Amino acid sequence: MPAAKPTPAEPRPSASLIVINDKNEILLVQRNPKARSFAGQYVFPGGNYDPKQDTSLAITAIRETFEESGLLLAKSAADSPPLSDAALDAARTAIHGQTLAFQTFLAQHSLAADVNALLPFTTWVTPPAQPRRFRTQFFLAFLAPSPSSPSAGAGAGAANFTSGTKSDRLPTPDGGQEVILAQFVHPADAIAHFKAGTIGMFPPQYYILDTLRPLLAGRRTTEAQRQRLAALSRSAFGALEINPKVTMVEGGDREARFFLYEGDELRGGAPGTIHRAECRLKNGVFADIELKRNFDLFTDIESVIPKPKL
Numbered sequence: 238m239p240a241a242k243p244t245p246a247e248p249r250p251s252a253s254l255i256v257i258n259d260k261n262e263i264l265l266v267q268r269n270p271k272a273r274s275f276a277g278q279y280v281f282p283g284g285n286y287d288p289k290q291d292t293s294l295a296i297t298a299i300r301e302t303f304e305e306s307g308l309l310l311a312k313s314a315a316d317s318p319p320l321s322d323a324a325l326d327a328a329r330t331a332i333h334g335q336t337l338a339f340q341t342f343l344a345q346h347s348l349a350a351d352v353n354a355l356l357p358f359t360t361w362v363t364p365p366a367q368p369r370r371f372r373t374q375f376f377l378a379f380l381a382p383s384p385s386s387p388s389a390g391a392g393a394g395a396a397n398f399t400s401g402t403k404s405d406r407l408p409t410p411d412g413g414q415e416v417i418l419a420q421f422v423h424p425a426d427a428i429a430h431f432k433a434g435t436i437g438m439f440p441p442q443y444y445i446l447d448t449l450r451p452l453l454a455g456r457r458t459t460e461a462q463r464q465r466l467a468a469l470s471r472s473a474f475g476a477l478e479i480n481p482k483v484t485m486v487e488g489g490d491r492e493a494r495f496f497l498y499e500g501d502e503l504r505g506g507a508p509g510t511i512h513r514a515e516c517r518l519k520n521g522v523f524a525d526i527e528l529k530r531n532f533d534l535f536t537d538i539e540s541v542i543p544k545p546k547l
C-alpha cells in the first residue's frame with residue numbers, strides 16, 4: 238500500500254512592499270546568506286504577519302520595510318519635528334528586538350502608518366511541496382520626489398533613499414542576521430544583474446520586476462506611469478492570487494522547471510494561453526528565469542483568469 242502523501246504545511250500570512258522612487262527604481266534588500274528563508278537572495282522588504290504588532294498585512298509590510306531598510310512610510314502631525322537617522326535606527330533595533338512595539342513607536346512620535354499609500358499588487362502562495370510556505374500579499378508604493386519631507390507624503394523616515402544604487406543607509410536592525418544590503422535598482426538593471434549571475438532571485442520577485450520593467454520605462458517617474466500602475470492595482474491583477482504549479486520539463490534538463498500560473502493552458506486554461514515561468518536551477522538555486530505571458534494584463538486578465546466563485 239503506497240505511503241500517504243504528507244499534508245502540506247499551512248502557508249504563513251506575510252506581506253512585502255515594492256517601493257518605487259522618483260527615478261523608477263525599486264527598493265531591493267539582500268537576505269543574509271545564512272537566513273532560514275531566501276538565503277542570499279534579493280527580495281522586496283517584507284516578512285511574516287505578527288498578531289502582536291500588526292493590525293493588517295499593510296501594517297506588516299510597512300513595519301518590515303522599516304526594520305529591514307530604515308524606510309518608514311508614515312505620516313506625521315504638521316508640528317512634529319522630523320526624526321533623525323539616529324532615532325530611526327534606535328527604533329528599528331528596538332522594534333526588531335521586540336523591546337518596542339511598532340504601534341507604540343508610532344504613537345510616541347505622533348505618526349500614523351501610511352496604509353493608504355499601499356496598492357495591492359498580487360498575492361503569492363508557496364507551492365505545497367515546500368516545507369516552509371507563505372501566503373504573501375505584495376503591495377506597491379511610490380515615494381515622492383522629496384522623500385525627506387513628510388509633508389510631501391514620502392514618510393517620516395524616507396531620507397537618503399533617492400540615491401540610486403548607492404546604499405546610503407545599510408540595514409543594521411539585527412547585525413545583519415536577516416538583511417545585509419538595501420538599495421534602489423531599476424527593474425531592467427535588476428533583471429540584467431540576475432541574468433548575468435551577479436544577484437540571486439526567486440520567481441515571484443522576477444515576475445513582478447519583469448512586469449514592472451516596461452511600465453517603468455525611463456529614469457524619471459511620470460504621473461502617467463503612476464496612474465497606470467494604480468489602475469493595474471485596482472484591476473483583477475491587483476487582487477490575483479498566484480498558486481504556482483511546478484512541473485519538470487518533460488524530456489529535458491533535470492534542473493529545468495515550469496512554474497505554471499493561473500490561466501496557463503497546461504493547468505486547465507484556454508488552449509493557447511501561456512502564463513508561466515521557465516526556470517533553470519543550478520545546485521538548487523535559480524540560475525535563469527524566463528517569464529512567458531501572452532495576454533495583456535490591462536485588457537485580457539479577467540477573461541483569461543476568471544474570478545474564483547464565492
